[in-house]
Every structure is written in C-alpha cells, then in structure tokens.
Amino acid sequence: MNEPLVRLDKVSKCFQIYQQHKTLFRLGQSLLGGVPLKRELWALREVSLEVKRGEKIGLIGKNGCGKTTLLRVLAGILDPTAGSVEVRSPLSVLFNYSLGLNPYLPVLDNIYLLGAVHGILVSEVTNHIEEIVEFSGLRELLYMQVKDLSAGQKQRLFFSVFAQTAADFLAFDESTTVADMSFRKKAEGYFDRLMDSERTVIIASHEMKFITRHCTRVIWMDSGRIKIDGAPEETIGQFQEFCLENKG
Amino acid sequence: MASPRFKKNLNLLGVLVKMYFRTSDYKSIGGALWSFIGPLTAFVVLYCIFEARFGKSIPDFPLHLLVGIIPLTFFNNMMTHGMRFFEKHRDFLLNSHVPAEILLVSSLFVPALKFAVEISLCAVAGLAFGVLHLTSLPLFYLTAIGFILLVFGITLHFLILSTLAGDVMEIWTVLWPMMLFITPTFYTVDMLSPWARLMVLNLNPLTPVVLAFQSLMLGHAAPYFSVYTVVQGAAYMTIAFVSGYSCFKRFEKRGVEMS
Secondary structure: OOOOOEEEEEEEEEEEEEOOOOOHHHHHHHHHHOOOOEEEEEEEEEEEEEEOOOOEEEEEOOOOOOHHHHHHHHHOOOOOOEEEEEEOOOEEEEEOOOOOOOOOOEHHHHHHHHHHHOOOOHHHHHHHHHHHHHHHOOHHHOOOEHHHOOHHHHHHHHHHHHOOOOOOEEEEEOOOOOOOHHHHHHHHHHHHHHHHOOOEEEEEOOOHHHHHHHOOEEEEEEOOEEEEEEOHHHHHHHHHHHHHHOOO | OOOHHHHHHHHHHHHHHHHHHHOOHHHOHHHHHHOOHHHHHHHHHHHHHHHHHHHOOOOOHHHHHHHHHHHHHHHHHHHHHHHOHHHHOHHHHHHOOOOHHHHHHHHOHHHHHHHHHHHHHHHHHHHHOOOOOHHHHHHHHHHHHHHHHHHHHHHHHHHHHHHHOOOHHHHHHHHHHHHHHHOOOOOOHHHOOHHHHHHHHHOOOOHHHHHHHHHHHHOOOOOOOOHHHHHHHHHHHHHHHHHHHHHHHHHHHHHHHHO
C-alpha cells in the first residue's frame, strides 16, 4: 500500500519539430545528404516524481512548460525519450476539451462516443444516460448535431461524460474552467466530491484559487523541469512572484 | 473470460464503426446507391471507349471490366482514407488512450464494406449471366478477403510515408490514374508487348488478384493466370500485410507526434 502509484525517474521527452513543409524530396535529401529536416524540442528534461495513492496534485507553470506532455507521458499516450515511467493504475485524462467529437452526429451519439473513448462501456453509458443528460443540461439538444453547439455546450458534454469515469487515477488538463456560472456550480460539486474521495487526481491549471482550494501538493514546472514541488500556498506564492518579476 | 481491456477495446471498436457508418453515404439506401456512382461511371466510360477495340476479343467483356474496376476503386478509396489517418485523427490520438489500430480499422471499415457489397453485386451478376459457378463462390470470397488484407498492408506503408512527407498524398492523386493502365482491367495480359507484360505481371501487386477475380468470375483461366500467379498473389498479400502492420506498430507513437 505504501508503494507509490506513479514513479518517474529522470524522464525526458524530445519532439522532432519540422523546420519546413516536409516533402518527399526533402525527406530524400535528409536521408541521403544529411540535410537537417527537423530540430529537437525538449518538452521534459529529467523529471523525477513520485505520486502516492489518494494524493491531489496541482500542476502549474507557464504555457509550454511541459504540463500537458507530462500528463501524456503518464497516460501512456507518448513514450519518454529517456528515463523510466512506472504507473500502477491507468490514468484517465480530460484534455482541454479538444478531443475529436463527431460534428455531424447528434449529441446523444457523441455521449456514447466519448464514453467509449474514456473506457466506459455502452451498457454503462445507457445505465447512466439520465445522469449524464441531467448533469450536462443539454436535454433539449440531445438530437441536435454537435457542430451546432456552442463551445460552452461542448464543454458541458465533455465534462458530463468524463464525470462518469470510474478510474482511480484522474487528471484534468486545463479543463477545470467550465462553461457558464450554473454549470460551474455543478462542476464544483463534482470536484468537491472527487477531492474528498480516495482517488488520485492531478490538475494542470492556471486557476491558482482552484488549485489552492483543492490540492494538497503543487508542482511548478518551468522549461520542462520541475522547479518546485511543495505545499500549495508556498509554491503558488513563489510562482506568482516569479511571474510578476518576469512580466516584461 | 475476456479481460476488461479487451472488452473496452471491443466496445470502442463497435462504437467507432457505428459512428463511421452513420456518417457515411451508407446510412440510407439512396446514399448507398449514390456511392456506386464512382465505379459505375468508370465502368460506363471505359466500356464505351474500349468495347470496340477490346470487347470483341475478350469474352464477357462487361463482367471482365467490372470485376477489374471494383478492386481498383477500393484500392484508391483505402489509400486516400488511409493516408489522411494521422492528420484526421490527431485529436483522438493525442488526447485519449484510443489505440491507433482500433481507430484505423474502424475508419477503414466503410470502404471495406463498400467493396464487399460491390464485389457481391458483381458475383450476383456473374451468377445471373451463368459464368460464375456457385462452387467458385467460396474461392471468390477468399480472394476478396486476401485482397482486403493486401490493400490494407499497402495502405499502412503509404500512411507512414505520407506522415513523413506531406506531399505523398498529392503525388498519389497524380499517379493514381496510371493504375488503371497497368492493371489488366480493360485488356488481357496476352495483348501486351513482352516488356509491358513483364511489368504488369511482376511490378503491380494488384495484377494477381485481378487475374484471380477474372478467372473465377468468367469460369476460365484468364491469360497468364497460373499456379505461379496464385503463389505470387499470396506472397504479395503476406508481405504487404505483415510488414505494413509491424511498421505501423513501430511507427504509431511517432506518427501521433508528427501529425
């Protein structure tokens, strides 16, 4: 039971970024003539981290500091370039509401699609469909094509289905700010219950109030490295100070 | 007892296949008929142009032509769908645990289904005209399954190539009509010059299958169709499928990053 749920040991992740439009000719030039076609971008650099079961962790840092890449590595979506990753329970992540819904299918069908993507069986979605529809507040729009929904309504849809995930290890990537005030209240209720539960949660967010309220530990990332890993008030305080100093 | 992971993946495959089916032409009878317009137009045009020149010397020319056009159309459909795979499914692959192969198989289901329906209609025509024997039907469908695996394997290679070089899709669009001429659809192989015959028989992986379809459909061996052609076709299928799948498995995560 004392065994950590996650153990990262000097994990680095490097992306190959193409410098120009990749064509067959340039690919040949690169393979035969050694003409560089891409450059390296290190999104994570020697990140070492342990997460215990039941911890509620906030992940903060500027845009592009490596938060999303870290979550993708933890979820097994991306492989690290170096280092080792041990995750003892599969991680379910709600990524910034950018998962591909099918715009030409009605809301109802997309509920099943999102459910399947998050590992929820059709029968389980059917059993919870009332709950999902009620939570989303989209009852009137169930048979409308998703392309006709507003951005906020799509967020409601994503969030309501993801809230049904039974996984023990969850993460939210900049997906805690949801829709309008009425839905935000519902979402807050969900987060309150989640934080009181035994489940392990990682929240990547720019909302410092939210992180302070819900998390027991905060990791500040900067340029792909962990800058500070500590108590919420202290870490957030230093991060905010750093942001003010580096405003220009 | 199926593992929870297997159950979840099967569930995902079912939902995705249903989704692709419902957003395709096939969701209604009118739409399904509309989707036959492509091969039908190619058939009518080629028939009108080549009937006078080749129709006289090829027995059952319309069926010979039809059973050649349908696999070619399917090949092109799979290639165009497959080459856009990473580009079209980037959000899914980067933001969820959806296994790439489940997404790929489900996205290619509709073209494969279309091919199955078209080739079945072709078989019905063959039976109606009395050229295709009922006893040949199992072999006919076995050839169709082999062809689907061959095309799937080739598509996987091109999918990887088009992710590495963005213009492969455009090059394919330009080169695709050439396939019509280097595959024995409106002619037979014995009509070709020796060097052209050598090229069509040995450099085009679709030739053995098209010859097999024509031989089964018309009830007699097409020119230059032999045991060697069957072995060659089986070898092409095995090599394309096994190498395509293993390359795809090795490449999938890189493909997600590069898309």
